[in-house]
Amino acid sequence: MPHPDWEDISAFFELEEFATTANITRGSEKVADVLGIFDDPSQMATLGEFEFDGPGPRFVCREDEVSQVLRGDTAVIEGRTFDVLEEPQLDGTGIATLILAVANVIYNARL
Numbered sequence: 001m002p003h004p005d006w007e008d009i010s011a012f013f014e015l016e017e018f019a020t021t022a023n024i025t026r027g028s029e030k031v032a033d034v035l036g037i038f039d040d041p042s043q044m045a046t047l048g049e050f051e052f053d054g055p056g057p058r059f060v061c062r063e064d065e066v067s068q069v070l071r072g073d074t075a076v077i078e079g080r081t082f083d084v085l086e087e088p089q090l091d092g093t094g095i096a097t098l099i100l101a102v103a104n105v106i107y108n109a110r111l
Contacts, residue, residue, distance in 0.1 A: 036061025
């Protein structure tokens with residue numbers, strides 16, 4: 001779904017402002033180079049002896065730039081490698097979020 005015509009969201013995703021580049025690959029094939037906002041709010045929540053891995057890294061970008069991205073692809077952002085955990089989450093305004101995890105790490109919630 002394209003974003004509304006009256007909004008130019010591309011200005012928000014400029015390298016000179018807030019954005020960085022994610023190089024997305026599938027195996028050895030390049031899928032896309034995407035401009036977006038990288039957020040890594042990793043946190044560990046505890047309740048007594050129980051631990052829960054909270055929100056992990058995310059990459060927010062234009063929806064049309066990640067139309068080919070699939071779960072299991074790899075994203076290299078700022079020199080770090082991440083696995084794409086699910087299909088891009090679309091918000092209906094032309095923006096998508098990639099949910100990421102540090103590559104080759106298994107995440108478990110112990111509750």
